[in-house]
Amino acid sequence: xxxxxxxxxxxxxxxxxxxxxxxxxxxxxxxxxxxxxxxxxxxxxxxxxxxxxxxxxxxxxxxxxxxxxxxxxxxxxxxxxxxxxxxxxxxxxxxxxxxxxxxxxxxxxxxxxxxxxxxxxxxxxxxxxxxxxxxxxxxxxxxxxxxxxxxxxxxxxxxxxxxxxxxxxxxxxxxxxxxxxxxxxxxxxxxxxxxxx
Amino acid sequence: xxxxxxxxxxxxxxxxxxxxxxxxxxxxxxxxxxxxxxxxxxxxxxxxxxxxxxxxxxxxxxxxxxxxxxxxxxxxxxxxxxxxxxxxxxxxxxxxxxxxxxxxxxxxxxxxxxxxxxxxxxxxxxxxxxxxxxxxxxxxxxxxxxxxxxxxxxxxxxxxxxxxxxxxxxxxxxxxxxxxxxxxxxxxxxxxxxxxxxxxxxxxx
Numbered sequence: 001x002x003x004x005x006x007x008x009x010x011x012x013x014x015x016x017x018x019x020x021x022x023x024x025x026x027x028x029x030x031x032x033x034x035x036x037x038x039x040x041x042x043x044x045x046x047x048x049x050x051x052x053x054x055x056x057x058x059x060x061x062x063x064x065x066x067x068x069x070x071x072x073x074x075x076x077x078x079x080x081x082x083x084x085x086x087x088x089x090x091x092x093x094x095x096x097x098x099x100x101x102x103x104x105x106x107x108x109x110x111x112x113x114x115x116x117x118x119x120x121x122x123x124x125x126x127x128x129x130x131x132x133x134x135x136x137x138x139x140x141x142x143x144x145x146x147x148x149x150x151x152x153x154x155x156x157x158x159x160x161x162x163x164x165x166x167x168x169x170x171x172x173x174x175x176x177x178x179x180x181x182x183x184x185x186x187x188x189x190x191x192x193x194x195x196x197x
Numbered sequence: 198x199x200x201x202x203x204x205x206x207x208x209x210x211x212x213x214x215x216x217x218x219x220x221x222x223x224x225x226x227x228x229x230x231x232x233x234x235x236x237x238x239x240x241x242x243x244x245x246x247x248x249x250x251x252x253x254x255x256x257x258x259x260x261x262x263x264x265x266x267x268x269x270x271x272x273x274x275x276x277x278x279x280x281x282x283x284x285x286x287x288x289x290x291x292x293x294x295x296x297x298x299x300x301x302x303x304x305x306x307x308x309x310x311x312x313x314x315x316x317x318x319x320x321x322x323x324x325x326x327x328x329x330x331x332x333x334x335x336x337x338x339x340x341x342x343x344x345x346x347x348x349x350x351x352x353x354x355x356x357x358x359x360x361x362x363x364x365x366x367x368x369x370x371x372x373x374x375x376x377x378x379x380x381x382x383x384x385x386x387x388x389x390x391x392x393x394x395x396x397x398x399x400x401x402x
Contacts, residue, residue, distance in 0.1 A: 012214065026240035035381055083332075085344045113306045113342040120335065145343035168381055 041162060041172035048180040054171030056102045056163035057130060063092035063139075064180050066149060069187040070141055072124040081187045082120050087146035089115075090188050091159055091177070094137045096197070097130040102163035104130050108142045111154040115142045124190040138193030149181060157181070252393045260393055263372040264309050264385040265340075269299040272365055273400040278326075278351060280334020286326055286351065293359060295323070295352045295399065297367060298331065302345040305374060305385065309340050315350045318366040318394070320358060326351040363399040368392050 046052025051060045070088045071081040095104060104127040108115040117125055117140045126138030140159075148154045155178065162172040218226065238244060254260040259268045274293050278285035286294055295317070303309045311328045327336050331347040340346060371391035376383050 012211070012218075016211075016214075022237055022240070026237075029240075034376055034383070036376075036383065039381055085346045086341070114308070115341045116308050116339070119338065143341050143344060148343065166381070 039168045041167040041170055043174045044171050046173055046175040048175065048177055052173045052175055053098060054162075054173050056098055056100075056171065057104055057161060057173060058096050058098055059093055059104075059159075059161050059173050059175065061091060061093045061159060061175050061177065063090070063182070064177050065090040065092075065182050065184045065188055066146065067184040067186070067188040070121065071187050071189050072121050073189045073191050074123065077123070084118075084143045086144050087149075088118075088188065089142040089144050089181075090190060091140045091142070092138070093126060093140070093159075094135050095127045095130050095161075096135045097132045097163075099132055101129060101131050103128065103165075104161055104163060105165055105167070106140055107160045108140075108144070109156050109158050109160060110144055110148050111156070113144075113148065115144055117141060118143050121190055124192055126193050134195055134197040136193040136195050139190045141190060153178065153181070254393055254395050256395065256397055260369060260395075261304065262369050262393070263374070264303065264305050265314060266302045266304055267299050267314075267369060269297060269315075269367070269395055269397065271400065272297045272397040273402055274354070274359055274363070275402050278329070278334070280329070283334065285329060285334050286353075289353070291356055292353050293356060294326065295320075295354050295365065296349045297351075297365070297397070298347065298349050300345060300347050301340060303340045303342045306342050307384070308342065309385065310338065311340060311348070311350075312338060314369070316368040316370070317352050318368055320352070320354055320365070322358060323352045323354045326353055359401060361401070363401065364396050365399055366394055366396045368394050 044052060044054045046059070046061075048061050048064070051058060065088075067088050067090065069081040069083055070090060072079050089108060089110075091108065106117060106127065120143075121141050124139070124141075126136060126140050130136065156176070157178045159175045159177060160167075160172055161175070162170060164170070221229070235244070254269075256269055256271065259266050261267075272295065274295050276293055277288040278294055278296070297315060299315070301311065301314070312325070314328075317323055317325075328338070329335065329349050329351065330337050331349055337346065337348060369392060371388040371393070372385040373388060374383060374385050377386070
């Protein structure tokens, strides 16, 4: 008595082999890492009032104010106060470069939201250019909805500073501002950066 | 022992599947194959909902494009743009300025670009002048998340395009917050097919 002849079905075997590969590929497709995680910046944590240094920049934040009106003030001009769409967050800081001239970029992270400095105070904004050995002291001004600061306050509330436009694969200073916001009901003055060094 | 059990079951799967396939008719096999193709397509996003085609909204009606909520109020044509005593855009022979006033709110989590948010249709001779705050006429290029401003979107249009019954059609493209494929990061990207339009009467001043 001979054993029954088993007809091979190569198509079926291929389908059975392909099924787990397709499922694995689909799972991988659904969980591909975000490019911001692959090429993200190297965060350098910092605190309010403490000098924070990265590869290219050194920043010390020494004041954070929340106010409805900001006025630019200079010897050559006296423009009227500007009311915010939300409220102004005025971050006062000192900036210098560590080794060579750098163009600092900055953003404010308030809870889930990210803000860039307002374009309403171009002559009074800090840090278009930072040089080594020369410290600028001035302010960055952000327009932010005030309700984000309602108790218990925004988390995170931090300033991000990095050299150049692109923060990929470079140091980014992340300075925690929580607990240091000072509400000011009147008009806050901002002046052109003061340079020392 | 457990490994033997599993391999035995996998070995038994082949004959069972062959017997099942023999028993089925051709029509049933076609249905089964179509089901498998649909399932695989679905795993890779092939069955995702596609919202295509324009929608229409009216003046003073809030419209969301995903990133911004716009409430367009009115459109008017003027000779020059002024903010108090300051001239924002001077009068030019043969041209006038079309302004569309709208309240804009950023519903996202990153600053939103305003240039190009409203596209003027059917005015091939027009060119965009910019976006300005109604409160003081200052130019504005971006709006932070959670903020709302009353803005005017301005175009320069030839005199020949202006007549008493002038209406303008504006298009707002739907947007999706997604990872950028060519450059780095995440941003709002315009849909290639999904948009809304509004047609407004124009007041000529």
